[in-house]
Amino acid sequence: MRVIVSGGGTGGHIYPAIALVHEIQRQEPDSAFMYIGTKNGLEKDIVEREHLPFHALDITGFRRKISIENVKTVMRFLKGVSKSKSLIHKFAPDVVIGTGGYVCGPVVYAAAKLHVPTVIHEQNSVPGLTNKFLSKYVDHVALSMEEADSYFTKGNTVLTGNPRASEILNGNGKIGIESVGLKTGKKTVLVFGGSRGARPINEAVIELLPTIATKDYQLIYITGEVHYEQVIAEVNAQGKPENISIQPFIHNMPDVLAGVDLVVSRAGATSLAEFTALALPSILIPSPYVTNNHQEKNARALEKHGAAKVITESELTGASLHKAIDDIMSNPVKRETMMKKAKEQGIPDAAHRLYQLIRSGENLK
Numbered sequence: 001m002r003v004i005v006s007g008g009g010t011g012g013h014i015y016p017a018i019a020l021v022h023e024i025q026r027q028e029p030d031s032a033f034m035y036i037g038t039k040n041g042l043e044k045d046i047v048e049r050e051h052l053p054f055h056a057l058d059i060t061g062f063r064r065k066i067s068i069e070n071v072k073t074v075m076r077f078l079k080g081v082s083k084s085k086s087l088i089h090k091f092a093p094d095v096v097i098g099t100g101g102y103v104c105g106p107v108v109y110a111a112a113k114l115h116v117p118t119v120i121h122e123q124n125s126v127p128g129l130t131n132k133f134l135s136k137y138v139d140h141v142a143l144s145m146e147e148a149d150s151y152f153t154k155g156n157t158v159l160t161g162n163p164r165a166s167e168i169l170n171g172n173g174k175i176g177i178e179s180v181g182l183k184t185g186k187k188t189v190l191v192f193g194g195s196r197g198a199r200p201i202n203e204a205v206i207e208l209l210p211t212i213a214t215k216d217y218q219l220i221y222i223t224g225e226v227h228y229e230q231v232i233a234e235v236n237a238q239g240k241p242e243n244i245s246i247q248p249f250i251h252n253m254p255d256v257l258a259g260v261d262l263v264v265s266r267a268g269a270t271s272l273a274e275f276t277a278l279a280l281p282s283i284l285i286p287s288p289y290v291t292n293n294h295q296e297k298n299a300r301a302l303e304k305h306g307a308a309k310v311i312t313e314s315e316l317t318g319a320s321l322h323k324a325i326d327d328i329m330s331n332p333v334k335r336e337t338m339m340k341k342a343k344e345q346g347i348p349d350a351a352h353r354l355y356q357l358i359r360s361g362e363n364l365k
């Protein structure tokens with residue numbers, strides 16, 4: 001199969017695209033791929049590590065308020081459509097797939113206009129602007145969560161789950177823990193603030209750092225690339241406990257997640273698909289800076305089910321985070337129950353479901 005994938009900006013849109021590529025490679029090893037993203041998002045680095053051909057569009061997202069920037073955005077969109085059409089003509093794909101982020105807008109729109117079969121994947125319970133716009137033109141909208149269905153009106157939705165949930169099951173926990181320089185066989189907590197890191201989470205972790213040295217568990221703490229140097233400077237000023245590993249970003253998340261017992265994170269939809277697939281208990285601090293507060297909705301759904309504990313950003317302090325971590329880490333029965341509840345929410349065969357949807361496309365060659 002010849003496949004163009006596009007998804008960008010943050011890890012939550014990029015990793016599902018890569019997971020789908022891996023599933024197609026497993027099913028049809030002689031497939032050919034092209035990835036279309038932006039230069040400025042995380043995708044360039046992540047996709048090049050996968051040795052996939054990468055093309056960049058110069059594109060920006062719409063502001064919700066009327067502004068002159070939006071006029072420039074329309075111009076970039078039109079240029080993006082024209083460049084996408086030329087890439088599609090050259091590559092001649094059997095299908096074009098968008099996994100969210102504004103870069104998919106021109107790519108998937110151009111494909112639909114050229115009558116190439118198209119699929120978009122929505123990770124969240126509340127869809128982003130780009131996917132809502134594209135849903136009117138594409139053959140299928142693949143959903144990770146049923147709740148998103150009511151936002152799409154064309155009757156072309158299918159629940160597949162998030163393909164990253166399948167990918168994450170291939171990790172090796174021992175390799176993951178060793179890769180960050182910690183001890184295997186010890187209970188481990190992972191803290192991270194989504195794919196870009198989150199300052200409020202970093203501040204809370206720095207506050208609780210001195211107490212970590214006294215714990216019988218260890219901590220992997222991912223700061224986010226842009227925050228790393230500042231965090232390291234602050235940690236060095238107070239002394240880093242030995243049972244903590246601090247990283248700017250982790251590229252082998254399937255291995256690392258396979259080796260941990262509890263995760264503290266934002267409530268991005270792709271991360272949650274990973275935690276539930278792996279039956280991982282979580283403490284979730286939803287980002288309040290996202291469309292329709294969708295991260296809190298994602299997080300509350302898991303909390304209601306007993307799989308997660310939610311701390312809102314306004315409740316977040318070093319002390320509240322410390323208490324929440326200790327509550328779960330000192331209570332194996334609670335951890336066990338949360339694991340069971342998390343697993344009930346997972347869709348571990350999502351990559352295959354999405355692959356089947358793509359293959360079943362009536363007009364797919």
Ligand SMILES: CC(=O)N[C@H]1[C@@H](OP(=O)(O)OP(=O)(O)OC[C@H]2O[C@@H](n3ccc(=O)[nH]c3=O)[C@H](O)[C@@H]2O)O[C@H](CO)[C@@H](O)[C@@H]1O
Nearest residue numbers: 010011012015123194195222249250253268269270271290
């Ligand atoms: C601020 C914002 O707009 N966030 C959105 C973005 O979040 P974000 O990109 O943070 O998305 P998620 O938390 O859903 O996914 C992050 C992904 O990055 C990976 N990872 C993270 C850190 C790291 O060091 N290494 C690594 O590989 C995680 O394992 C996961 O696969 O996309 C999500 C999915 O559409 C949305 O739900 C979020 O609301």
